[in-house]
Amino acid sequence: MKTPDEVRKIIKIAKLHEPELTEITQVLRFSEPEKRNDNLKLLLLDDNLLKEIESGKELIFKGDPDENVVLCTGNKTYDVKEAETSNSLLLIPDLLFAASSGLDETVNNNSMECDSDTSFEKSNTSLNKSTESDEGSKTPRKIEHKDVVNTFFTYYELKPCKPRLSKLQKLLDPTRYQGLELEYKIDKSKLLNYDSICNKVQASRAELNEELEKIQAIEIDGYYRLLEFDYEFRVLSYMLDLIDENSWPLDRISKEVTMDSLKDLVPLPILESMFKFYTSNSVLENGVQFYEYKQDKVCKFLARVLLKSAGKFNLAEFLQAWRDSVPEGMTTSESLLSGIALVDKLSTPQVVWGFAESDLPEEINERFKVLFQTKAKWTVDDISPYIECYATEKLNVNALLTKYARASTQDGVRVFSAKHMK
Numbered sequence: 001m002k003t004p005d006e007v008r009k010i011i012k013i014a015k016l017h018e019p020e021l022t023e024i025t026q027v028l029r030f031s032e033p034e035k036r037n038d039n040l041k042l043l044l045l046d047d048n049l050l051k052e053i054e055s056g057k058e059l060i061f062k063g064d065p066d067e068n069v070v071l072c073t074g075n076k077t078y079d080v081k082e083a084e085t086s087n088s089l090l091l092i093p094d095l096l097f098a099a100s101s102g103l104d105e106t107v108n109n110n111s112m113e114c115d116s117d118t119s120f121e122k123s124n125t126s127l128n129k130s131t132e133s134d135e136g137s138k139t140p141r142k143i144e145h146k147d148v149v150n151t152f153f154t155y156y157e158l159k160p161c162k163p164r165l166s167k168l169q170k171l172l173d174p175t176r177y178q179g180l181e182l183e184y185k186i187d188k189s190k191l192l193n194y195d196s197i198c199n200k201v202q203a204s205r206a207e208l209n210e211e212l213e214k215i216q217a218i219e220i221d222g223y224y225r226l227l228e229f230d231y232e233f234r235v236l237s238y239m240l241d242l243i244d245e246n247s248w249p250l251d252r253i254s255k256e257v258t259m260d261s262l263k264d265l266v267p268l269p270i271l272e273s274m275f276k277f278y279t280s281n282s283v284l285e286n287g288v289q290f291y292e293y294k295q296d297k298v299c300k301f302l303a304r305v306l307l308k309s310a311g312k313f314n315l316a317e318f319l320q321a322w323r324d325s326v327p328e329g330m331t332t333s334e335s336l337l338s339g340i341a342l343v344d345k346l347s348t349p350q351v352v353w354g355f356a357e358s359d360l361p362e363e364i365n366e367r368f369k370v371l372f373q374t375k376a377k378w379t380v381d382d383i384s385p386y387i388e389c390y391a392t393e394k395l396n397v398n399a400l401l402t403k404y405a406r407a408s409t410q411d412g413v414r415v416f417s418a419k420h421m422k
Contacts, residue, residue: 002027004141024142026096031147040091042155044083049073049158062202071158075206079161082154089152096144162392163203165211166362169226171200172217178228180267191223218273227270233305235274238262240298243327250329251282253291295330300340302326307341307354315343315350339385342375357386364390368404372418377408379415 007025011018045053052059052073061080063069071078174190177183192200201208217224227235242248242258255275262271275291282292302325306318322332337343342355355374360367364387371378371386384397391397401407405416 001145002143004143007141007143018141022098023140024096024144027143027145028090028092029145029147030151031149037149040150042089042152043071044155044157046158048076049078062199064200067164067202070161070164070202072202072204075204077161077163077202077204077207078158081157081159083157084154085152089155091149091152092146093149095146163201163207163211165201165203165207168197168201168208168211169215169358171197172215172224172226175223175225176228177218177220177225177270178231179234191225193222194219194224197224216273216277218270220267220269227274229304229308232274233301235262235266235270236278236298236301238265239274239278240293240327250295250327251290251292253279253282253293255279255289255291293327293330296333296336299326299330299332300336303332303337304340304354304356307352312344312351312353315345315352318352338381342382357389360386364400364404368418372405377410377415377417378405379413383416 002025004025007027008018011021043049049059049071057074060072061069062072069080071080171192175186175192178185197212198205198208203211212224215226217226219225239258239262242261243250243253246254246257248254258275259268259271266274278297279291279293282290284290299322303322306322306325307313319332319334326332334343337352339357340354341352343352344350360370367387371383375382380397380401383401387400388397390400395403401416404419406419407414407416409415
């Protein structure tokens, strides 16, 4: 504990003039090692994150031991990286700054709420109250001891990043729903509710909800499940068959009749979700809402059904079989094969085969390797469905191709090939 006289001696040794100082001296003390709080970490926040905290919302750190940690708000994900400081930083609770270190300014003992516009004025007022000479009469010097809670040499930087959602599909794959008759095969210990998924997947709740919708996860008895492909086809076929059975125009699909007709064949949560996935509102007549099927979505799924068989198909025969498989009035288009199949029009006869984006490796270098092994040269339009998942605001598809592929011109068309071709 320092006394006023000891402090004055230190001031002299430091060749400072006491009249130029405010009346309060703060003595910093380093805590005993066992009293130091090593659980404290420094985060550099942007305005959005600061507002989240100030409004009382929660920030959640996520990541398994083998993952890089992220920080999630209610709707955004941030990458967390450790950075070093050029100078060590001391954390000292209730430390007073210049404008609050005069005796008259310490009533509230809260320097952080000091009005910045008048800080210099307050500081000067305090200095003017000091004696004009070290040797003259001395005003009382107040000593305050402040404990250093911790010393920091690093802090954590937070940068917005894309949610890491690839893990979601892996978590849900083992419990795919295949029908009530096959539920006995499911390992019940692997079933996951929403909170369990949210804890495991590095994404905000808003981003997770969007992805659950995108991959068509369905909540069944409190657990989120994916439908096995053949079972989804079975349910969709039941639904589409009702169009012919009831002679419905394509924009006059009745949800009530669909639910009532299929409720004994398909569990209601699955039926409700499938209807939501594959239809949209069409017309409202006499207070009754009618629906229409999303034609592109239905046609694309039925193309996947035909492509599921291994091997290549004669393109003309495939296109005819595809047209025959969709409900009357729906129109198929070769453009709908983007991201699910490849077409070779240089072969004789022309052929098509299944090539789904979801089956490719997650790691970007491995993905490009598989893409160029499958097809030596790609146009931007052809390759985009397979790499756009890696695009960001700063790195679009063209930038990705510039980085990972080699550009050339073939018959006047810009194409991309492997960067290091033999």
